[in-house]
Amino acid sequence: MATKVILTTGANRGIGFSIVQALAQRSSDLTLLVASRSKDNANEAVSQLQGLGLKADVQPIELDVTDDVSIKGAVEEVKANYGKLDVLINNAGIAGKIAEDNSDFREMYQKILNTNVTSVGLVSTLFLPLLREAKDPRIVNVSSARGSLTLVTTGKNPPTAFIPYSVSKAALNLLTVELSHTHPDIEFQAVNPGWCKTGFNGFRGPKDPLEGAQSAAELALAPKGQYKPGFWAWENNAMEEVPW
Ligand SMILES: NC(=O)c1ccc[n+]([C@@H]2O[C@H](COP(=O)([O-])OP(=O)(O)OC[C@H]3O[C@@H](n4cnc5c(N)ncnc54)[C@H](OP(=O)(O)O)[C@@H]3O)[C@@H](O)[C@H]2O)c1
Structure with missing residues (x-):
């Protein structure tokens, strides 16, 4: 199958x-899998996207990133329908503020780290065999x-009330680098x-958000090797590196 499959x-x-x-x-020559933990919401989003007159093939798929059965089901569905996955975009994420009395401290950390880090690691790992069936696989x-530890330690990021979220994204950055070392293909x-x-x-x-989406879209579709593996943002119509 020539068409790229992107989830x-x-x-x-x-x-x-x-x-x-x-x-x-x-590009219209793409199969775009709209993953949502609710199949109804995935269907609704596909209808909205089709209503925008887009020409790519857009398909719904159920995937709760925190549910192992759901992840395995999505992997099986992609395998049965396409036999490969060209690009996995791990976008699902949550934030949240800890209660003043700290009553939900552990719960909030566990929930945020589970969704933003552990689940990205597991979804990525379980999709690896299908990614390896693609010519130029990407995550x-x-x-x-x-x-960004650099932006925090240089004072460019102001203090935050959402520390568990920042911690989760710093961990996600390290996860990205570690996985790239473990899976250089x-x-x-x-x-x-x-x-x-x-x-x-x-x-x-x-x-x-359409502007915010450009960095992921650019990295998903750019010719192989155009961007070295890193941390990127889309600023003034061009890709710019973000310090780790
Ligand atoms: N918005 C910003 O300013 C900003 C800035 C930097 C980074 N980000 C990152 O961008 C990503 C998307 O954020 P957003 O602003 O688009 O947030 P959003 O509007 O709240 O959307 C979050 C998406 O993640 C999904 N999600 C949450 N938990 C999930 C789970 N267990 N399984 C599957 N899907 C799940 C939500 O599904 P439901 O509809 O079912 O809840 C929703 O589709 C996140 O990783 C966020 O950290 C956002």
Whole structure:
């Protein structure tokens, strides 16, 4: 099969939805798997994307990244339908604030790290055999500038009320690098979409999520070797490296 198959997690809304839109705007010769933990939400997002007049093949798939049975089901579905996966975009992510009385301290850390780190590691690992069936396999992890140790230690990131989230994105960055060392046949990238207007931050972000989606779309489709493995953002219509 010549057409690239690209799966984006958490693609039913926000930046994930926009990543699928951005990919479809760049090429019609793609099969774009809109993964959501709710099949209904995946179907709804596919209808919305089709309503935008995009020409790529857009398909729904159920995938809760924190549920092992769901991940294995998605792997089997992709295997049965396509026999390979060209690009996995790990976009699904959560944030959250710990209660003033710390009553949910452990719960919040576990939940955020489980979704943003452990699940990315497991989803990536379980899709490796299908990625290895593709000619130029890639994994793009949607991280955040909040996970940049350089930006934090140089004071460029102001203090945050969402420490577990920042910790999770720093860990995701390291996971990206470690996995790239363990699996040198797969291209691993991390992206910072920037502060986007999504449900994630109560739609307070100044950036259009479609703009925030461009870095992941660019890395998914760029010719092999155009961008060295790293941490990237899309700024002023070009790719820019983000310090780790
Ligand atoms: N927005 C920003 O300013 C910003 C900045 C930097 C980085 N990011 C990163 O960008 C990514 C997307 O964020 P967003 O702003 O688009 O957030 P969002 O609007 O809240 O969307 C989050 C997506 O992740 C999905 N999700 C959460 N838990 C999941 C699970 N267990 N299994 C599968 N899907 C799950 C959600 O699904 P449901 O609809 O089912 O909840 C939703 O589709 C995240 O990794 C976030 O950390 C965002």
